Amino acid sequence: MPSFPYRAGIVSPPPAPFVDILIQHVLGGKSYSVKALLDTGSDMCAVPRAIAEEGRWNAWRRVRVVTPVGISLRPLHHVAFEVFSARMPVLAVECEQDFAIIGRVVLNRFVMRLDGPGLQIEIT
Numbered sequence: 001m002p003s004f005p006y007r008a009g010i011v012s013p014p015p016a017p018f019v020d021i022l023i024q025h026v027l028g029g030k031s032y033s034v035k036a037l038l039d040t041g042s043d044m045c046a047v048p049r050a051i052a053e054e055g056r057w058n059a060w061r062r063v064r065v066v067t068p069v070g071i072s073l074r075p076l077h078h079v080a081f082e083v084f085s086a087r088m089p090v091l092a093v094e095c096e097q098d099f100a101i102i103g104r105v106v107l108n109r110f111v112m113r114l115d116g117p118g119l120q121i122e123i124t
Contacts, residue, residue, distance in 0.1 A: 002084065002122070002123050003115075003120045003121065003122045003123070004017065004018070004019050004120060004121050004123070005119060005120050006018070006119040006120060006121070007035070015119050016037060016038075017037070017038040017114065017120075017121040018035050018036060018037055018038070018099070019035070019036055019038065019083060019084070019102075019121075020033060020034070020035060020036070021033075021034060021035075021036045021081055021082060021083040021100060021102070022034075022081070022082035022083075023047055023051060023079055023080070023081060023082075023092075023100060024079065024080050024082075025055055025057050025077065025078070025079055025080075026078040026079060026080050026089055027078075029055055030054075030055060031082075032051045032054075032055070034047075034048065034051065034098075034099060034100050035099040035100070036081075036083065036099060036100035036101065036102045037099055037100070037101050037102065038102050038107060038112070038121060039101050039102065039103055040104060040107060042101055042102075042103035042104065043103050043104055043105065044065070044091070044092065044093055044101075044103045044105060045081065045090050045091070045092040045093075045100065045101055045102055045103045045105060045106055046092055046093050046094065046095035046097075046100060046101040046103075047077060047079060047092045047093075047094060047095065047100050048094075048095060048096075048097060048098055048099065048100060049094040049095065049096055050098065052075065052077060052094050057077050057079075059075030059076055059077060059094075060076050060077060060078055060091070061075075061076050062074060062075055062076065063076045063093060065093055074093040074094050074095075075093065075094045076091055076092070076093050077091070077092055077093075077094070078090075078091060079091075079092050081100075081102070081106060083102065083106065084110060084123050086109075088106065088109070090105065090106060091105075110123050110124070111123070111124040112124075
């Protein structure tokens with residue numbers, strides 16, 4: 001069962017579960033290696049705006065997104081995530097962060113064990 005250490009100081013002072021993933025537009029092009037927050041409180045996934053701009057990805061459409069800072073319309077992209085040795089198509093909104101967010105739409109495909117005291121996550 002692979003395990004991944006939590007990382008501190010990326011989102012806020014408490015350590016959080018992050019993994020390294022590859023992101024690519026479903027139509028192909030460059031793959032981007034990026035850190036991703038495993039966010040069980042998020043319905044959707046998100047990709048850094050800087051990656052979408054560099055890849056010149058055209059948004060499929062814009063969707064209303066509710067975040068801790070308010071409601072906004074965000075571009076929605078068809079991408080492929082390569083995470084936990086699996087590649088899967090994902091609809092992901094753009095975010096301002098320099099890391100991706102993996103929400104429940106992807107997380108629900110795996111069995112995970114969050115080990116807070118051990119500061120790691122185990123995936124099966």
